[in-house]
Amino acid sequence: MSFEKFNTDADVTAFARQHSPLFSDQDRLQVEEIGDGNINFVYRVFSDSNSLIVKQALPYIRVIGEGWPLSQDRIRIECEALKLAAKNCQSVVPEVYGFAAEQCAIVMQDIGAYGSLRSALIERQKLPLVAEGIGCFLADTLFYTSDLYLGSIEKKALVQQFINPDLCKISEEVFFWDPYCDHERNNVNGLLRSDAEQLWQDVVLKREVARLKAKFLNQAEALLHADLHSGSVFANQSGIKVIDPEFAFVGPIGFDIGLIIANYLLNLSGQANLPGEQTERSDYQQWLLASIETIWDTFDQRFRDHIQQETQEPSLKLPEYIDWYMQELLADSLGYAGTEMIRRTIGVAHVDDVESISDPKKRADSERLSLVLGQILIKDRAGFRNIDQLVVRVRELMYCR
Amino acid sequence: MSFEKFNTDADVTAFARQHSPLFSDQDRLQVEEIGDGNINFVYRVFSDSNSLIVKQALPYIRVIGEGWPLSQDRIRIECEALKLAAKNCQSVVPEVYGFAAEQCAIVMQDIGAYGSLRSALIERQKLPLVAEGIGCFLADTLFYTSDLYLGSIEKKALVQQFINPDLCKISEEVFFWDPYCDHERNNVNGLLRSDAEQLWQDVVLKREVARLKAKFLNQAEALLHADLHSGSVFANQSGIKVIDPEFAFVGPIGFDIGLIIANYLLNLSGQANLPGEQTERSDYQQWLLASIETIWDTFDQRFRDHIQQETQEPSLKLPEYIDWYMQELLADSLGYAGTEMIRRTIGVAHVDDVESISDPKKRADSERLSLVLGQILIKDRAGFRNIDQLVVRVRELMYCR
Numbered sequence: 147m148s149f150e151k152f153n154t155d156a157d158v159t160a161f162a163r164q165h166s167p168l169f170s171d172q173d174r175l176q177v178e179e180i181g182d183g184n185i186n187f188v189y190r191v192f193s194d195s196n197s198l199i200v201k202q203a204l205p206y207i208r209v210i211g212e213g214w215p216l217s218q219d220r221i222r223i224e225c226e227a228l229k230l231a232a233k234n235c236q237s238v239v240p241e242v243y244g245f246a247a248e249q250c251a252i253v254m255q256d257i258g259a260y261g262s263l264r265s266a267l268i269e270r271q272k273l274p275l276v277a278e279g280i281g282c283f284l285a286d287t288l289f290y291t292s293d294l295y296l297g298s299i300e301k302k303a304l305v306q307q308f309i310n311p312d313l314c315k316i317s318e319e320v321f322f323w324d325p326y327c328d329h330e331r332n333n334v335n336g337l338l339r340s341d342a343e344q345l346w347q348d349v350v351l352k353r354e355v356a357r358l359k360a361k362f363l364n365q366a367e368a369l370l371h372a373d374l375h376s377g378s379v380f381a382n383q384s385g386i387k388v389i390d391p392e393f394a395f396v397g398p399i400g401f402d403i404g405l406i407i408a409n410y411l412l413n414l415s416g417q418a419n420l421p422g423e424q425t426e427r428s429d430y431q432q433w434l435l436a437s438i439e440t441i442w443d444t445f446d447q448r449f450r451d452h453i454q455q456e457t458q459e460p461s462l463k464l465p466e467y468i469d470w471y472m473q474e475l476l477a478d479s480l481g482y483a484g485t486e487m488i489r490r491t492i493g494v495a496h497v498d499d500v501e502s503i504s505d506p507k508k509r510a511d512s513e514r515l516s517l518v519l520g521q522i523l524i525k526d527r528a529g530f531r532n533i534d535q536l537v538v539r540v541r542e543l544m545y546c547r
Numbered sequence: 548m549s550f551e552k553f554n555t556d557a558d559v560t561a562f563a564r565q566h567s568p569l570f571s572d573q574d575r576l577q578v579e580e581i582g583d584g585n586i587n588f589v590y591r592v593f594s595d596s597n598s599l600i601v602k603q604a605l606p607y608i609r610v611i612g613e614g615w616p617l618s619q620d621r622i623r624i625e626c627e628a629l630k631l632a633a634k635n636c637q638s639v640v641p642e643v644y645g646f647a648a649e650q651c652a653i654v655m656q657d658i659g660a661y662g663s664l665r666s667a668l669i670e671r672q673k674l675p676l677v678a679e680g681i682g683c684f685l686a687d688t689l690f691y692t693s694d695l696y697l698g699s700i701e702k703k704a705l706v707q708q709f710i711n712p713d714l715c716k717i718s719e720e721v722f723f724w725d726p727y728c729d730h731e732r733n734n735v736n737g738l739l740r741s742d743a744e745q746l747w748q749d750v751v752l753k754r755e756v757a758r759l760k761a762k763f764l765n766q767a768e769a770l771l772h773a774d775l776h777s778g779s780v781f782a783n784q785s786g787i788k789v790i791d792p793e794f795a796f797v798g799p800i801g802f803d804i805g806l807i808i809a810n811y812l813l814n815l816s817g818q819a820n821l822p823g824e825q826t827e828r829s830d831y832q833q834w835l836l837a838s839i840e841t842i843w844d845t846f847d848q849r850f851r852d853h854i855q856q857e858t859q860e861p862s863l864k865l866p867e868y869i870d871w872y873m874q875e876l877l878a879d880s881l882g883y884a885g886t887e888m889i890r891r892t893i894g895v896a897h898v899d900d901v902e903s904i905s906d907p908k909k910r911a912d913s914e915r916l917s918l919v920l921g922q923i924l925i926k927d928r929a930g931f932r933n934i935d936q937l938v939v940r941v942r943e944l945m946y947c948r
Contacts, residue, residue: 299716302710306710309703363699365766467758470758
């Protein structure tokens with residue numbers, strides 16, 4: 147394959163000009179690299195009046211190098227997932243201007259007017275439309291790629307289009323295996339060591355994680371974003387943009403819902419020890435719980451509306467089945483939320499919501515809360531009959547500490 | 548596409564010669580058509596000393612004609628499924644000698660020394676090695692194509708290789724929809740009409756069938772035969788051969804297990820009213836129940852042995868997970884067995900085990916037994932803790948009539 151990495155700004159601007167109509171020949175273009183730098187290269191290309199993003203996928207993980215090869219097919223998947231999400235959930239993802247398979251690169255809308263939701267949560271911003279926006283994004287992207295909307299022949303074509311083995315394998319390992327044993331990739335706070343060791347002995351927990359893993363491996367319910375943490379959501383006063391669906395594949399719906407809920411709960415754990423006034427932090431924790439309720443309730447209501455109005459499949463639209471199904475979806479979502487909380491606490495990749503707490507003791511306190519919550523979510527997931535019961539349980543846990 | 552149906556015996560023999568080394572140029576070959584004639588053309592080609600089978604798939608359903616087109620990709624799928632089964636479960640499927648995509652035709656081993664299991668059951672033959680052979684076939688073909696054996700990247704390639712939308716769609720409709728409403732395709736004995744009408748009103752049953760349908764649509768557990776009724780199993784004193792995997796796709800394991808168990812139970816229902824001595828028929832019913840136990844127990848033991856000896860996946864081989872999983876598999880299997888019993892009783896395609904009972908009243912009696920059993924299997928499937936409990940329940944039902 148004749149793949150060539152962009153080496154100079156001129157490579158990037160030439161590509162940007164070729165694949166979008168945004169710039170005139172007279173525009174003088176500048177380039178800055180803005181990627182977080184882990185996996186891909188991300189460039190912002192701008193003139194005096196316009197800007198766009200160029201994202202290039204290398205045949206390996208950028209920070210590790212050629213020693214960890216990674217299929218470049220992920221950039222095709224990201225591009226096609228963005229286009230499908232744009233169709234199913236208007237204006238919530240950046241518009242794709244162009245794509246070139248040879249260069250493994252996408253040219254897309256610059257969403258610089260939005261900031262990372264993770265940073266907003268750490269700063270305790272109360273952006274008004276985010277939780278509702280996330281609920282709508284989940285309902286729309288998941289419903290329109292599920293059997294509740296697609297015919298079975300279209301659905302199978304979608305499964306085939308988004309088979310994504312390399313990136314699924316990363317999740318299979320970092321979510322469902324590493325954190326449940328003393329794995330060399332893990333990153334465990336020394337003060338949390340005995341908690342982690344206890345967790346590694348818990349066979350009931352491990353059985354339930356195996357069930358969630360089997361669903362992740364097997365259950366092709368809908369096209370997932372599949373990496374929907376709070377760093378993949380960008381937000382401002384007017385709404386959200388969701389980026390980076392390179393992990394997209396047809397999998398269990400609860401995985402997307404669970405990941406974003408977990409990231410709110412991870413922030414809640416962090417707020418117990420982040421800098422700032424106690425009252426302000428407690429107040430924000432309540433706001434986070436209210437946001438989780440809004441995410442689920444918005445999703446639940448909108449998803450059910452879609453079913454009522456658009457599901458043709460006669461056996462699956464039976465109200466008795468839908469009630470059972472939504473209950474199961476809540477349990478799945480909470481289970482996957484638990485796996486995200488645990489893997490972000492003792493696995494390889496932590497989150498700044500907790501990791502930025504500089505005092506190791508205080509950090510361990512927040513980490514312990516995440517770990518306990520994660521285990522409850524996984525083991526008791528089928529017991530929560532609605533999202534309120536989760537909120538009540540989290541409050542109990544916060545007050546009992 | 549330049550596809551050409553074989554029109555003359557000479558077309559068939561030329562193809563057979565070209566794609567197998569079985570015949571010498573001196574051999575005089577004869578052709579007989581032996582297919583059941585519903586979907587494909589099946590020919591037996593034979594000399595004085597040798598024989599083989601040629602199977603050709605048309606781009607439509609043979610008995611219906613060009614009005615019901617059907618993807619010819621099914622013959623590639625059948626060929627690849629046969630080869631994979633031959634690798635995973637030696638000598639239980641006919642050997643494939645050759646395949647030509649252009650002609651949509653396979654040349655394979657003649658298994659004329661074996662007879663249809665359905666006929667053997669109707670004649671109350673007690674072939675000694677059949678149930679054990681079926682249990683081994685299930686354990687081997689299902690284990691070696693599941694996540695318990697394959698790495699996740701290989702598994703996803705398998706899913707892609709066996710995406711089979713046209714044939715899955717047929718099953719989705721005839722198993723999981725038609726029999727649960729007053730569908731024009733249904734074939735309901737007039738004397739059973741009120742039983743069927745009652746069934747169509749049962750929302751608990753329909754909810755459970757929707758759950759089984761959703762698993763059939765979504766759950767890519769292992770490569771299924773996916774049409775494992777007793778007409779797909781051929782048997783004699785020395786064992787079995789399994790044929791016709793054109794419906795193969797990666798789906799829920801319980802579907803294969805359930806179908807073959809259901810076909811034993813359908814025969815059991817038939818034996819209540821087939822010709823012959825009462826004692827002989829009752830005795831055979833007990834033999835059928837013992838066979839069902841043998842099928843499950845052989846499968847269960849061998850599948851667990853495979854896991855113990857060959858599963859590398861660390862989270863899925865946890866004993867606590869495996870116990871949960873085998874329990875779930877039994878419930879799935881019984882649920883799918885129930886759908887097969889119901890669809891073979893009031894759906895479009897009946898089975899000779901019951902259909903050959905000429906007196907409509909007697910036939911209705913057997914059909915009613917199938918229908919009741921089918922509903923128990925679906926609604927109570929999670930309550931059966933082992934296969935013995937199923938056998939006890941069936942006996943109760945037989946004696947209480």
